[in-house]
Amino acid sequence: MKGNLIIISSPSGGGKGTLIKEVLSSTAGIGYSVSYTTRPMREGEADGRDYFFVTAGVFESLIETGEFLEYASVHGNYYGTSRSQVEREINDGRDVILEIDVQGALNVMRAAPEAVSIFILPPSFEVLRERLTTRATETAENLSLRLKNSFGEVALFDRFQYAVINDDRTKATDELRTIILAERLKRDRQTEAIRVILDSFDISKL
Numbered sequence: 242m243k244g245n246l247i248i249i250s251s252p253s254g255g256g257k258g259t260l261i262k263e264v265l266s267s268t269a270g271i272g273y274s275v276s277y278t279t280r281p282m283r284e285g286e287a288d289g290r291d292y293f294f295v296t297a298g299v300f301e302s303l304i305e306t307g308e309f310l311e312y313a314s315v316h317g318n319y320y321g322t323s324r325s326q327v328e329r330e331i332n333d334g335r336d337v338i339l340e341i342d343v344q345g346a347l348n349v350m351r352a353a354p355e356a357v358s359i360f361i362l363p364p365s366f367e368v369l370r371e372r373l374t375t376r377a378t379e380t381a382e383n384l385s386l387r388l389k390n391s392f393g394e395v396a397l398f399d400r401f402q403y404a405v406i407n408d409d410r411t412k413a414t415d416e417l418r419t420i421i422l423a424e425r426l427k428r429d430r431q432t433e434a435i436r437v438i439l440d441s442f443d444i445s446k447l
């Protein structure tokens with residue numbers, strides 16, 4: 242059985258990174274798709290762990306070779322999901338989390354309608370601004386671009402199947418994990434295992 246493709250989006254500063262890290266470290270059978278990006282590496286980030294940091298030239302050649310399941314220009318840089326990485330994970334029966342922006346999310350939903358989609362919302366715009374400002378990872382210009390873009394991003398919440406409000410980290414992590422685990426229990430995803438059980442109900446055994 243293939244793993245689930247799990248799309249997670251939120252505006253920048255919505256806190257999805259932290260929630261995803263906690264879910265990954267506490268849930269079996271789930272991997273993370275490391276994206277490619279042209280944005281500069283932040284302090285504390287590692288190439289190949291947080292992203293594959295590449296030049297615009299390398300990114301463009303990856304587009305040409307069809308390596309991206311989806312890609313988009315987000316807050317002034319390119320970001321793309323590796324098709325080969327995702328396919329390897331789901332074919333191995335592992336779920337895979339795509340932490341991508343709303344444009345990428347809509348593209349994956351179109352290409353893979355079976356994907357599970359989750360939108361993470363901050364409790365308010367003020368909290369989002371506070372988180373982004375305290376994080377201090379962006380230039381002033383990029384920070385205001387991210388805040389401006391958040392309006393269009395939250396407006397797309399209704400295109401997602403699930404919503405998690407990130408007002409409390411522990412609660413939001415539990416909710417995210419619950420969605421992922423419940424999706425695995427969908428009856429259709431258990432057909433093979435159920436078939437074996439039903440086959441054991443052989444009337445001649447009575």
Ligand code: 5GP
Binds near residue numbers: 251253277315321343
């Ligand atoms: P950041 O620069 O803060 O790491 O990410 C900026 C935005 O790009 C976030 O919304 C993040 O989810 C999104 N993003 C990261 N990787 C990808 C990707 O592969 N594809 C798309 N479409 N968005 C991505």
